[in-house]
Amino acid sequence: MSSDVPFSFSPESLERARVILARYPEGRQASGVIPLLDLAQRQNDGWLSRPAMDAVAEFLEMAPIRVYEVATFYTMFNLQPVGEHHVQVCTNLPCWLRGSDQVVEGCRKSLGIDIGETTADGKFTLSEVECAGACVNAPVAQIGDHYYEDLDADGIATVLEALKRGETPSHGSQTGRQTSAPAGGPTTLKTATGEA
Numbered sequence: 001m002s003s004d005v006p007f008s009f010s011p012e013s014l015e016r017a018r019v020i021l022a023r024y025p026e027g028r029q030a031s032g033v034i035p036l037l038d039l040a041q042r043q044n045d046g047w048l049s050r051p052a053m054d055a056v057a058e059f060l061e062m063a064p065i066r067v068y069e070v071a072t073f074y075t076m077f078n079l080q081p082v083g084e085h086h087v088q089v090c091t092n093l094p095c096w097l098r099g100s101d102q103v104v105e106g107c108r109k110s111l112g113i114d115i116g117e118t119t120a121d122g123k124f125t126l127s128e129v130e131c132a133g134a135c136v137n138a139p140v141a142q143i144g145d146h147y148y149e150d151l152d153a154d155g156i157a158t159v160l161e162a163l164k165r166g167e168t169p170s171h172g173s174q175t176g177r178q179t180s181a182p183a184g185g186p187t188t189l190k191t192a193t194g195e196a
Contacts, residue, residue: 007051106153146171
């Protein structure tokens with residue numbers, strides 16, 4: 001969480017921070033702590049150093065400890081440097097029941113690292129998260145701002161190999177599932193024989 005590198009919002013981030021702050025009523029600016037931590041993390045190469053959190057506290061006129069409390073509570077905030085591609089695999093119960101352990105193993109094999117580690121070239125960090133909030137299409141991994149759903153070991157390997165080549169893999173369901181339809185496809189509005 002600590003870093004000796006000073007942090008201040010860039011002019012673009014400062015303007016965005018002002019827009020965010022304007023959403024909150026007078027006296028309630030502290031409610032903007034989460035979006036401002038996200039803004040600081042994006043500017044700071046994907047992680048929150050103590051100086052970055054202090055800048056958020058100063059901007060919101062909050063006690064720094066209050067900002068630290070929020071940043072340490074939510075797994076979406078990284079308190080250590082992460083790779084260019086932060087691979088976050090959900091291992092909570094719904095994802096685990098649908099095979100998230102195989103997804104983690106696929107990541108380990110493809111990247112050559114374990115949970116909590118970063119590749120030597122700094123391109124990938126592998127993390128385990130408690131809930132990605134996409135249980136309906138489990139198992140799920142978040143990489144950057146994108147969700148990759150309905151994964152298995154081969155599916156995550158395909159996504160990771162594309163990223164290694166500098167490509168942008170298709171996000172969303174990796175099996176072609178539409179929204180939250182059952183894995184076998186829609187089941188409503190069919191006759192007893194299963195025909196539409």
